[in-house]
Amino acid sequence: MWKIHNKLLIYLLWIMEIRLVSSFTSAMLCGRIPGLTPAQRQFCSEMPDVLIALGEGQQLGARECQQQFRGHRWNCSEVWHKNVHIIPIASREAAYTYAIASAGAAYAVTAACARGNISKCGCDLRHKAAPPEPWKWGGCSADVDFGIRHTSKFMDARELERDSRSLMNLHNNRVGRRIVKKLLRTDCKCHGVSGSCVMKTCWKSLPPFSLVGDKLMQKYHKAKTVQAVRGKRGLRLALSRKKHAIAAGQKPAWAWPKRMELVYLEASPNYCERSIQTGTLGTAGRSCNRTGHGPQSCDLLCCGRGHNTQHIHRKSQCRCQFHWCCDVECEVCDESYEQFTCK
Ligand SMILES: *[C@@H]1O[C@H](CO)[C@@H](O)[C@H](O)[C@H]1NC(C)=O
Ligand SMILES: *[C@@H]1O[C@H](CO)[C@@H](O)[C@H](O)[C@H]1NC(C)=O
Ligand SMILES: *[C@@H]1O[C@H](CO)[C@@H](O)[C@H](O)[C@H]1NC(C)=O
DSSP states (O other), X not given: OHHHHHHHHHHXXXXXXXXXXXXXXXXXXXXXXXXXXXXXXXXXXXOHHHHHHHHXXXXXXXXXXXXXXXXXXXXXXXXXXXXXXXXXXXXXXXXXXXXXXXXXXXXHHHHHHHHTOSTTOOBOGGGGSOOSTTEEEOSOOBOHHHHXXXXXXXXXXXXXXXXXXXXXXXXXXXXXXXXXXHTOEEEEEEESXXXXXXXXXXXXXXXXXXXXXXXXXXXXXXXEEEEEEEETTEEEEEEOOOHHHHHTTOOOOOOOOOTTOOEESSOOOOOOSXXXXXXXXXXXXOEEBSSOOSTTBHHHHTTTSOEEEEEEEEEEEEEEEEETTTEEEEEEEEEXXXXXXXX
């Protein structure tokens, strides 16, 4: 477990580094990033511009993960923070984290290609093939295959152990990348007299990244428990079977997780209490919603410990009016509200 922890920590450190040194030369960049495997170091010196986009992708993934889990007991903030514990448990949350991180990477590299920021790629020209009239491919189609190929080369290179945890990470990495490809959109533009659309030009474009986050969130809720089983070609992940099926003496026939399913090995902790072992900070002190029913409700977020209520009074500007031209006049109002935080 600690091995995985350290691996991730080192990985996060190099992300920090990339942001600091992105203007340096590639030799310096690649030399300064700690903990790269030889394959990753090679990759870095060959394609430093891809690596910079990968760093952007990490930020993208981090922001989206935090947005999706805002208010939940586990809110994704600890994972991307520098000095805190990183998911040592092979949980559903770990599955989401890996998937969104690799989706972010594939997305950012693809976007950087289309912007012309990466020397070895650009637009996907395969979409130039003549489709049926009366429209044609044109413009700049996102080269998602380049993005996927190069992020997988780099990110999967971390998973050297070939144990059950690294198989899980590899699987979830792939799911994240595939979703980016699956959600590509076709945008079109009409040409012709006053928008008559006699002729259309279409291209593939990236969706807003929040759609990737939404889709992965659906998959997070439907994630499957797996276990590693030994087959002819080494370890492989199989769907965990229900206990009663085994007890009933059924033949062991393994079922495999689907290509687009997130998978995890261990049940999640409840994330209620602070614990170094599970790498959680606990929910004490988190602000909660007394009237809501969602994950941020005091009932759920505070894990039954109850909440503190604070009465807050403050002065604020209110009843603002716009006077022609160009003045805004406000009154000062006393505002008071209650704030709830978990015990
Ligand atoms: C990427 O492209 C944008 C706009 O074309 C530019 O402002 C930016 O500096 C480029 N970034 C890198 C890292 O090349
Ligand atoms: C996320 O959770 C941590 C630990 O419980 C907390 O310190 C942090 O403020 C939370 N972040 C947000 C945005 O709610
Ligand atoms: C609390 O939840 C209610 C109902 O879901 C919602 O209307 C309200 O805006 C929430 N309050 C805060 C402070 O988030």
